[in-house]
Amino acid sequence: MILEAERVRDQLASRFGDDLRSVGYYDEGDNDHVYIREDIEAEYDAADLENVFREARLEAIDQDHQESLYVHGELQCVLRCFEKAIEVHLIKNQQKGVVAAVETGAIDDLQGTIESAVGAMDGADSAGSRGLF
Numbered sequence: 001m002i003l004e005a006e007r008v009r010d011q012l013a014s015r016f017g018d019d020l021r022s023v024g025y026y027d028e029g030d031n032d033h034v035y036i037r038e039d040i041e042a043e044y045d046a047a048d049l050e051n052v053f054r055e056a057r058l059e060a061i062d063q064d065h066q067e068s069l070y071v072h073g074e075l076q077c078v079l080r081c082f083e084k085a086i087e088v089h090l091i092k093n094q095q096k097g098v099v100a101a102v103e104t105g106a107i108d109d110l111q112g113t114i115e116s117a118v119g120a121m122d123g124a125d126s127a128g129s130r131g132l133f
Helices: 002-019 046-061 063-069 110-121
Strands: 020-026 031-036 077-081 085-093 096-103
Touching: 002 020, 002 031, 002 096, 002 110, 020 046, 031 046, 046 063, 046 085, 046 096, 077 110, 085 110, 096 110
Parallel strands: none
Antiparallel strands: 020 031, 020 096, 077 085, 085 096
C-alpha cells in the first residue's frame, strides 16, 4: 500500500499544496505516513497516530456491513469533516486503505477530489476509474 499512498499523496499535493496535512496507509501488517506536515506531526504523539490507523482498520472491517445497509454499491471512502480538517479514508478492501487529511475550506470540488484520490490509489491514469459519482 506504500505505492498507492504515494500516488494519493502526489495527487493531493499537486491539488492542494500546503493545505495537504497528511497521507498514510495501512495494510495487513503495517501502517505509516508517507507524508505528514511538520506542524501537524507536532500535534500528535505516536500513540495518537496509531489510534487513527486503528480506527481506519476497524472501519474497513465494517465495509461489508455498511454496504449491506445501503443499495449504493461498494463503499469506497468515508469523509469526516472537522473544524480544522477534512479526513478522507479511502478503503481498498477490508485490510487495506489510505487515509488523508486536507485543511477545511481547501476542497472546492469534493467530487473531483475523491475521484482523483481513488483513481490514484488504484493506479489509474484518469480519475473516476472505479465509477465513483
